[in-house]
Structures are given as C-alpha cells and as structure tokens.
Amino acid sequence: MGLSRRARDIGVAVAILALTALVVARVSGEGGETIAGTARAADGDTLTLEGHRVRLVGIDTPEMTQVCKRDGADWRCGVAARSRLAELLRAGPVTCRTQGTDRYDRWLARCETAGGDLGERMVREGLAVAYGGYEDEERFARAERKGLWGSEFDMPQDWRRMNGRPQDVHEAEPGVLGGILDALGLT
Incomplete structure (x- = not known):
C-alpha cells in the first residue's frame, strides 16, 4: 500500500x-502563435488582425491625441504615427508572431509585411521610439532627425503620465x- x-x-x-x-x-511567450491576414491600424503601435488586437512589441508611439511641435507649429504626431502604420499595412498581408498578452488582453507580437518588420520601419522613420527593441533603428532616426526626432515632443509614456492616461504595458503579464x-x- x-x-x-x-x-x-x-x-x-x-x-x-x-x-x-x-x-x-x-x-x-514561448511557442507563440503565428497569425496572418489583412490588418488595420488602431493607433501607431496597435493593429487589428483577424479579430485580434495586436500590440507591436519593442516600440512606443505617441497617443492619438498627442500633439508635438515641428518648426514652431503643432503637429499631430499621434495621428501621423497611426496614418503611417495604416499605410504600411496596406502593403499586403501581415504576419505576426505572438509573444504573450498585455494587461489590456492585446496580443504582443512582432509583425511584418512584404515590406519588412513593422516595428523596425516605424522606429527607423522616427514615428515610434524604441521600447525594448530597435535601438539601432532609433539611433539612425535620431541622427537623421526623422519624424519625432525632428520635432519637440514628450516621450509617449511621459505624455500619458502627464495627461492622466494609463501607462502602456509592453511585456506579457505574468497572470x-x-x-x-x-x-x-x-x-
């Protein structure tokens, strides 16, 4: 016994x-899922793909209502980031490799189109800041004064804090x- x-x-x-x-x-996030299809931009770093909200990991973009200053004039940098992501998504099917979810139940993922990695493109063009990825691309954008780096702006996480917006979470929640x-x- x-x-x-x-x-x-x-x-x-x-x-x-x-x-x-x-x-x-x-x-x-090990063994994350791969999803593919047609996507649309929700904002500069979030898209909707096959009915799922997907947050691009490694980047942070201005909020939709965030305004930056370029050449002394207001520039709706949050809207510009979303518009550019929407344009990149029109290039064709998107493939995302998920790495978990955030506290908003969005999938965290690296996504690409035939034109390449979306996060890399957004940071290299200066419409996103590196947030745990894409540091080389950010150095390039800063040196070339592209997008945000050619303007006066608050870092997106600072802007959210100053404007009473919840801080975004870019890593998988442990549950x-x-x-x-x-x-x-x-x-």
Whole structure:
C-alpha cells in the first residue's frame, strides 16, 4: 500500500510540474502563435488582425491625441504615427508572431509585411521610439532627425503620465501562476 501511494504521489507531482512548465512556457511567450491576414491600424503601435488586437512589441508611439511641435507649429504626431502604420499595412498581408498578452488582453507580437518588420520601419522613420527593441533603428532616426526626432515632443509614456492616461504595458503579464512563481522566487 505504501509503495503504490508513493508512486501515485510521484505521478501527481510529475503531472503538476509538467502542467506548470506548459503554463509558464505559454505565459512567457514561448511557442507563440503565428497569425496572418489583412490588418488595420488602431493607433501607431496597435493593429487589428483577424479579430485580434495586436500590440507591436519593442516600440512606443505617441497617443492619438498627442500633439508635438515641428518648426514652431503643432503637429499631430499621434495621428501621423497611426496614418503611417495604416499605410504600411496596406502593403499586403501581415504576419505576426505572438509573444504573450498585455494587461489590456492585446496580443504582443512582432509583425511584418512584404515590406519588412513593422516595428523596425516605424522606429527607423522616427514615428515610434524604441521600447525594448530597435535601438539601432532609433539611433539612425535620431541622427537623421526623422519624424519625432525632428520635432519637440514628450516621450509617449511621459505624455500619458502627464495627461492622466494609463501607462502602456509592453511585456506579457505574468497572470496568477506568474505571481505565485514570483512570490516563491522561482522566476
């Protein structure tokens, strides 16, 4: 009796560990899904693809109501970022590789069209700032004074803070299991 109970306990423990590993892999974005199709721009760093809201990882763009100054005149930089993303999306089908979700339940992903990586293009053209990715492209845009870098602007996260807007979250949320693992010091 003692041996079978111990074997059962070990089996249950192994099953729990395997399930935990699968959940952790999903939360951390490993084995993310690939989705493709026609997309439309919601703003400069968020798109809708096959009914899913997708947040481009590694970049941050001005909010739709954010206004920058270029050559002393107001420039609706948030609208400009959205317009450029919309233009890039018209190039054809979009393919996104997901890396998890954010607190708004948007998929976090790197996306591309036949024209290349969308985040890379937005940062290189100066319509997005690097946020955990695309630092080389941002250096190029700064040096060339492209887009935002040729204007006076508040960093998008600073603008949101100053204007009472919630801060965007660019990484996958850990969820309940992640919180437990963090509390146990296992992450």
